[in-house]
Amino acid sequence: CLATTANPETGLRDADTLGILQTWDHQDFCVYARVLNAGTIHLNDSAKAPNP
Incomplete structure:
Protein backbone atom coordinates (compact mmCIF):
# COMPACT_ATOMS: atom_id res chain seq x y z
CA CYS A 1 0.00 0.00 0.00
CA ALA A 33 -9.43 -10.88 13.79
CA ARG A 34 -11.58 -12.50 16.43
CA VAL A 35 -12.78 -16.10 16.34
CA LEU A 36 -16.57 -16.21 16.60
CA ASN A 37 -17.15 -19.93 15.95
CA ALA A 38 -14.92 -22.97 16.18
CA GLY A 39 -14.10 -24.69 12.93
CA THR A 40 -11.52 -25.39 10.27
CA ILE A 41 -10.40 -22.93 7.61
CA HIS A 42 -9.38 -24.45 4.28
CA LEU A 43 -7.43 -22.99 1.38
CA ASN A 44 -9.77 -20.93 -0.85
CA ASP A 45 -12.47 -20.62 1.84
CA SER A 46 -14.19 -17.25 1.74
CA ALA A 47 -14.52 -14.88 4.67
CA LYS A 48 -16.43 -11.68 5.24
CA ALA A 49 -16.32 -8.95 7.83
CA PRO A 50 -19.54 -8.37 9.77
CA ASN A 51 -21.22 -4.99 9.54
CA PRO A 52 -20.28 -2.81 12.52
Missing part, protein backbone atom coordinates in the same frame (compact mmCIF):
# COMPACT_ATOMS: atom_id res chain seq x y z
CA LEU A 2 1.56 3.28 -1.06
CA ALA A 3 -0.20 5.13 1.76
CA THR A 4 2.48 3.79 4.11
CA THR A 5 5.14 5.68 2.12
CA ALA A 6 3.48 9.09 2.52
CA ASN A 7 4.68 11.71 4.95
CA PRO A 8 1.58 12.65 6.99
CA GLU A 9 2.66 16.30 7.20
CA THR A 10 3.52 16.91 3.53
CA GLY A 11 1.69 14.12 1.70
CA LEU A 12 4.86 13.39 -0.24
CA ARG A 13 5.91 9.79 -0.72
CA ASP A 14 9.28 9.99 0.97
CA ALA A 15 9.59 6.71 2.89
CA ASP A 16 10.56 3.30 1.52
CA THR A 17 8.41 1.31 3.94
CA LEU A 18 8.86 -2.08 2.27
CA GLY A 19 12.59 -1.49 1.87
CA ILE A 20 12.93 -0.68 5.56
CA LEU A 21 10.97 -3.81 6.53
CA GLN A 22 13.21 -5.89 4.26
CA THR A 23 16.25 -4.75 6.28
CA TRP A 24 14.60 -6.65 9.16
CA ASP A 25 14.26 -9.72 6.87
CA HIS A 26 10.47 -9.53 6.47
CA GLN A 27 7.73 -7.57 4.79
CA ASP A 28 4.84 -9.12 6.70
CA PHE A 29 1.77 -7.24 7.84
CA CYS A 30 -0.97 -8.41 10.20
CA VAL A 31 -4.71 -8.67 10.08
CA TYR A 32 -6.45 -8.59 13.41
